[in-house]
Amino acid sequence: MGNEIELPVALTGSMRDFRTIRGANILDRVEAFYNWQQARRRSGLWPLGRSTEMGPHSRCQARTDEGVLFEGVNFASQDYLSLSSHPAVLDAAVETMREFGVHSAGSPALVGNTSVSLMLERKIAAFLKTEHVSLFPTGWAAGYGVIKGLVRPNDHIVMDFLSHACLQEGAQAATKNIHLFRHNSVEMAREKLAKIRATDTENGILVVTEGLFSMDSDTPDLRALQDTAREYGAILVVDVAHDLGCLGEDGRGHIGMQKMIGEIDVVMGSFSKTFASNGGFVAVRNRAVREYLRYYSSPNTFSNAMSPAQAAIVGKCFDIIESEEGAMLRKRLMTNINTLRKLLHNCNFEVYGEPSPIVCVKMGYESLARLVSRRLPSAGLLANLVEYPAVPKERARFRMQVMANHTSHDIVDAVHCLSKAAAAAKFEDDALKAGTMTLAELEAQSLIPESTAATESLHRLSPTAASRGEAEPSLAKLYG
Numbered sequence: 343m344g345n346e347i348e349l350p351v352a353l354t355g356s357m358r359d360f361r362t363i364r365g366a367n368i369l370d371r372v373e374a375f376y377n378w379q380q381a382r383r384r385s386g387l388w389p390l391g392r393s394t395e396m397g398p399h400s401r402c403q404a405r406t407d408e409g410v411l412f413e414g415v416n417f418a419s420q421d422y423l424s425l426s427s428h429p430a431v432l433d434a435a436v437e438t439m440r441e442f443g444v445h446s447a448g449s450p451a452l453v454g455n456t457s458v459s460l461m462l463e464r465k466i467a468a469f470l471k472t473e474h475v476s477l478f479p480t481g482w483a484a485g486y487g488v489i490k491g492l493v494r495p496n497d498h499i500v501m502d503f504l505s506h507a508c509l510q511e512g513a514q515a516a517t518k519n520i521h522l523f524r525h526n527s528v529e530m531a532r533e534k535l536a537k538i539r540a541t542d543t544e545n546g547i548l549v550v551t552e553g554l555f556s557m558d559s560d561t562p563d564l565r566a567l568q569d570t571a572r573e574y575g576a577i578l579v580v581d582v583a584h585d586l587g588c589l590g591e592d593g594r595g596h597i598g599m600q601k602m603i604g605e606i607d608v609v610m611g612s613f614s615k616t617f618a619s620n621g622g623f624v625a626v627r628n629r630a631v632r633e634y635l636r637y638y639s640s641p642n643t644f645s646n647a648m649s650p651a652q653a654a655i656v657g658k659c660f661d662i663i664e665s666e667e668g669a670m671l672r673k674r675l676m677t678n679i680n681t682l683r684k685l686l687h688n689c690n691f692e693v694y695g696e697p698s699p700i701v702c703v704k705m706g707y708e709s710l711a712r713l714v715s716r717r718l719p720s721a722g723l724l725a726n727l728v729e730y731p732a733v734p735k736e737r738a739r740f741r742m743q744v745m746a747n748h749t750s751h752d753i754v755d756a757v758h759c760l761s762k763a764a765a766a767a768k769f770e771d772d773a774l775k776a777g778t779m780t781l782a783e784l785e786a787q788s789l790i791p792e793s794t795a796a797t798e799s800l801h802r803l804s805p806t807a808a809s810r811g812e813a814e815p816s817l818a819k820l821y822g
Contacts, residue, residue: 349774350781351378352385353709358731383408385785386716389727394419398426400748404724414722414759415752417742422588422699423671424747425659426618434658435651442650450477451636454647462653463623465660469594471604472625474632476639477648481583481612483641484622486512488579488610491639492631493517493548500534501550502526504557506581509550525555526562528570535574547576553596554585557733557741559695559702561585561596568606579608587616588675588699593663613652615699617659621648675699675746678753682744685757691764694739701742702728703760709774711738713767714760720789723759 355378365371382388391407398419405411425431438458448454455477463475478484489512493499499513503522513520521538523530531549538547549571551562564580571578585595597603608631613621624639626632636642648656662668679697686693692704705711708729715727729738742756773779 347775347777349709350381350385352381352387352781353712353774356708356730356735361731382712385781386789387712389712389715392418392724400424400745400752402724404719406719410719412719412722414719414724415748415756416724417744417748417756418724418726419745420615420743421618421745422616422675422743423659423663423668424745425616425662425671428618428659428662430662431618431655431658434654438651438654444649444651446647446649448647449643449645450647451643456650456653458650458657459648459653462657462660465657466623466625469660469664470597470609470625472609473627474629475623475625476632476635476642477653478622478624478639478641479645479648480620480641481614481622482508483645484610484612484624485509485581485583486515487639487641488608488624488635489513489548489550490516491635491642492577493546496544497546497548498538498542499548499550500531500538500576502531502552502555502562504555505550505552506556506583509552509579509581513550525558526551526560528563528566531567532570532574535570535576539574543575547571547574549576549578551578551580552584553580553582554589554698554700555695556584556700557694557702557728557739559693559698559700561696564597564600564602564606568602571607577607579610580606581610583612583622584615584700585698586611587659587663588672590672591669593668593672613656613659616663617656619648619652619655619659621652621656671746675744678744678746678748681750682742682753682757685753686760689757689761691760699744701744703740703742705738705740705764707736707771708738710767710771711740713770714740714763717763717766717789718759721759721763723756723763725756725760 360375363371363374379388392404395403395405398416398421400416402416403411403413442456442458446454446456459477463477466475467473478487485506485508489509493516495517497517498519498521499517500521500523501509501513502525504525521534523534535547549567551567554561568578580597582595582597587593589595590598592598594603597606597609609625611623613619624635676697679699679701682701683693683697686703694702694704705714711727711729718725725740725742727738728741733739770779770784774781
């Protein structure tokens with residue numbers, strides 16, 4: 343590898359390079375980031391800021407952040423049980439807007455709650471057996487707010503170092519006493535707790551983890567963490583944003599699967615992954631804690647409450663999740679997850695973690711991952727590229743997010759698109775590193791026109807197979 347030449351700017355660097363920027367003019371100094379971003383845009387290597395035209399359907403039209411239209415199978419949206427377009431959920435939204443209007447018009451502390459949101463709080467409390475729930479306007483607000491609301495400057499936070507940004511920023515805003523432990527390591531968490539209690543028995547400790555980590559699709563031993571926290575007089579917070587509702591026989595996620603319902607000190611979550619709405623919650627067993635958060639957690643006090651329609655949407659989603667239909671949707675989702683993981687494995691892709699709606703496909707080097715990402719829109723696939731600092735260096739990956747309404751053809755098509763893009767990008771990455779190709783030459787190469795991207799997937803099917811939604815025989819080998 344010693345003969346490699348320096349890669350172009352568009353294939354190097356990361357968002358972390360611009361987190362701390364210098365300069366007296368606060369506005370002018372952001373130009374360095376914009377120049378790097380523009381270099382990636384010019385080469386088709388900027389994958390962020392995309393938007394769907396008509397919502398997060400399993401196949402949809404989307405636009406780049408520069409407005410270029412493309413179309414394809416959608417593994418980028420978070421709608422795990424496909425409830426965002428469920429007829430009963432849509433009816434609940436429309437009926438509630440007609441009866442209550444479209445706006446909460448106040449924070450939960452100041453007349454922003456309605457009978458609909460109070461009913462939702464009771465429904466979540468019963469679902470989790472926690473007795474008391476406080477709603478937040480977003481999942482981010484719930485994660486940030488529960489930590490900032492409960493922790494004071496002299497307190498300590500012992501946190502899995504892969505915890506979500508809302509939890510980490512809440513911790514940074516609350517105290518300087520942050521102790522990170524190795525991912526899912528109960529033993530290292532215990533070491534941190536023991537060290538703190540050896541010198542400080544006066545202040546509080548909050549232990550923070552997640553039920554399902556979205557970048558690695560794995561989960562901690564929740565009982566061991568809860569027992570360890572109690573051993574040292576600490577409180578455990580578990581973020582269930584990605585598993586509640588969509589995993590487990592009864593939809594109670596990893597807390598349910600590990601038989602910890604009603605036993606976790608504090609549960610917080612987001613509605614935006616499975617429950618078809620913005621919003622979040624914090625569930626506790628003590629009314630005093632809920633009341634304290636309502637007035638000392640700033641997102642709960644100084645942000646408007648969820649709208650009545652949002653609360654009704656989430657409530658209806660809980661009804662579906664607890665029904666036979668919900669069980670069927672979870673079964674269909676898991677079938678899709680396992681099918682996607684199997685097909686990726688058969689095509690020599692490595693995936694992270696255990697089966698969950700998040701199927702993270704290993705790419706490795708950032709340059710290769712960006713070149714793959716460049717090809718996906720024209721190939722007809724929406725999938726999110728994740729790279730450093732969201733994941734460690736040289737561990738870039740595509741986070742494919744599975745929906746219950748994905749068909750087997752959607753899955754086969756997605757794997758086929760990714761395989762073709764990865765093979766072409768590997769050739770390009772090797773050529774760029776060897777100096778036998780320049781980025782300008784790469785940019786001059788014509789990818790499939792956007793106007794044909796939508797129909798290309800149909801060309802991969804024979805006419806009779808297309809009418810039945812079946813894969814062409816040449817793709818059958820993906821199944822192994």
